[in-house]
Amino acid sequence: MxxxxxxxxxxxxxxxxxxxxxxxxxxxxxxxxxxxxxxxxxxPVITAALRERASSGLGYFQYLQPEPGVSALLREKLATQSITELPEGGIRSLPGVVPGLYASVLGLTSPGDEVISMTPIYPPFMSAIADYGRHLRAAELVHGEAGWQIDWEALEAAVTPGTRLLMLCHPHNPTGRVWTQAELARLAEFVLRHRLWVVSDELHADLSFQGAHQAFVSVNPALRERTVTLTGPCKTYNTAGLGIGAAVSHNLELLDRLARASVGVMGSASAMSMTMWIAALTGGxxxxxxxxxxxxxxxxxxxxxxxxxxxxxxxxxxxxxxxxxxxxxxxxxxxxxxxxxxxxxxxxxxxxxxxxxxxxxxxxxxxxxxxxxxxxxxxxxxxxxx
Ligand SMILES: Cc1ncc(COP(=O)(O)O)c(C=O)c1O
Missing domain, CATH: 3.90.1150.10 (Aspartate Aminotransferase, domain 1)
Structure with missing residues (x-):
């Protein structure tokens, strides 16, 4: 050691x-x-908070408020990533980020629609698309002297009139790329020109070696109407067994579409996972x-x-x-x-x-x-x- x-x-x-x-x-x-x-x-702040919640007197494990206690802290944290002016209800808790990926595909596209993503990519991006009869339009990244780069021509070639959604991973699993401000701005222009919805999985945001994370939605105000950002604590704080995440958007209709598409099957985040996230955001x-x-x-x-x-x-x-x-x-x-x-x-x-x-x-x-x-x-x- x-x-x-x-x-x-x-x-x-x-x-x-x-x-x-x-x-x-x-x-x-x-x-x-x-x-x-x-x-x-x-x-240690996480284990202490879990112990405290489980101890007598504080052991509240009943149904929880729809707007979880973690929202206010999350709002502050998202502001450090340039996600500001979220409306009330703009943060919805999830039992994990993968359910958010699936709900986004279901809620923002229809069977037969195309979804664009840059490969290689975290496998549930592809399964969320394929499992529900949508079609992946893959734009392969290029790997050269300058590292992993977006192939802009491949991206343009991948879009057709049937493409509805861009699934972005920022920072990117598995290459570890943190997309630069210039790359994000160019992606924003691409999204707006092709009138795509976006789900941006930013679960690895805290693990950047490049300084403060800049959320995709923050690079162009016009993205606010089109983007759902997914976030959660499990990669940062090593808590995947306590499943929780959040879907965040300025456009409440998009979040409603995710909720309607997964009604009855989404489940909710657990009390202990909320306690964990609050402790992590407060003292981690x-x-x-x-x-x-x-x-x-x-x-x-x-x-x-x-x-x-x-x-x-x-x-x-x-x-x-x-x-x-x-x-x-x-x-x-x-x-x-x-x-x-x-x-x-x-x-x-x-x-x-x-x-x-x-x-x-x-x-x-x-x-x-x-x-x-x-x-x-x-x-x-x-x-x-x-
Ligand atoms: C990009 C990305 N999204 C989602 C997940 C899984 O998130 P969750 O466990 O909250 O469903 C991972 C796990 O490694 C991941 O790398």
Whole structure:
């Protein structure tokens, strides 16, 4: 465990908790650097708040107000991302961000409509489109010397008169890109010219190494009528098991459409998840600062070792998140690279193919762990790939 950050790595027994997806999916000799959970203990303010709510006298677990207590804090936080002047009712809680993605597809498009997104992309974007008979129009990003970039020609070519919605991921999972002000402004122009709705998944906003996050909706006032922003605490505070999120818009009709499309099946966020989010927004800043320092150190460690020991691996260090998207297509086993690394290196990564049909030979590596585990995983990958 590193000297600077002794407190935050979860002990082995917690990592291997019987309900852990990340650590129990694969055999015990496999290092799991796949699903986007961190190996760090949650902020002490969160555990304290959960304990307090569960204690006698404060144990209120009945039906909750429709406008959750977290809204006022969230409103303040969103203002730091330039989302201002939200109307009353402009924040609706969700049991998670993925349900918000699905509700957006259902509420903002009709069966047979086209939805545009930039691939590679977090898999539920594609399943939300396909599962309900909408069609993905994929605009592949380009990966060159300048890192992952939007292919503007591909984006224009992907739009047809049947395209209704842009699904944006900002910061972007799996590449870790933080779209710049210039890129966001150009995307805004694209959206307005083609009269698209937008759902912007900004779940990774707090995990940027580039400074304060700028929300997509903030780059052009005309986007307010067309955009739903999705946010939540689970990537920032490592609380995915306490499902909660929010759909945010200046246009209440869009939020109503999401609600109508998912009436009866959406469910609601739990009392404990609200307590967690309130605690995180109120007192989680210092914990997050420590975690970000660890993530940056791990990212740079990964970058240094890949450049030195596997220089043929094409990789652009992420500008946000703890996910690295590695291009291993030059390897003879590119056709089954995830399975090869699982069996030969005993390292579990996400298969690139799940991020879009063009991404066989890529893997996504989650570096939100200790430097020791990361070093061990890199050593195993180097041995298996060399
Ligand atoms: C971009 C993005 N959206 C949504 C999610 C999942 O959100 P939730 O667990 O709140 O449904 C993830 C999880 O990694 C993600 O990376």
């Amino acid at each position: 590193s000297a600077e950050l002794p407190a935050i790595l979860l002990p082995e027994a917690s990592l291997r908790h019987p309900e852990s997806t990340k650590w129990l999916k694969y055999p015990a000799d496999v290092l799991p650097l796949w699903v986007a959970d961190m190996d760090y203990a949650v902020a 800043a210092q914990w997050l600062e420590t975690v970000m320092a660890q993530l940056l150190a791990n990212r740079d460690l990964l970058t240094r070792r890949l450049r030195a020991e596997l220089p043929w691996v094409r990789y652009s260090p992420p500008e946000a998140t703890y996910l690295a998207f590695l291009d291993l297509r030059a390897h003879p086993r590119a056709a089954d690279i995830q399975a090869f690394l699982l069996s030969e290196a005993k390292v579990a990564l996400n298969d690139g193919l799940t991020f879009g049909p063009g991404y066989q030979g890529f893997v996504r590596l989650n570096f939100a762990t200790s430097p020791e585990i990361l070093n061990e995983a890199i050593a195993r990958l180097v041995t298996a790939l060399s």
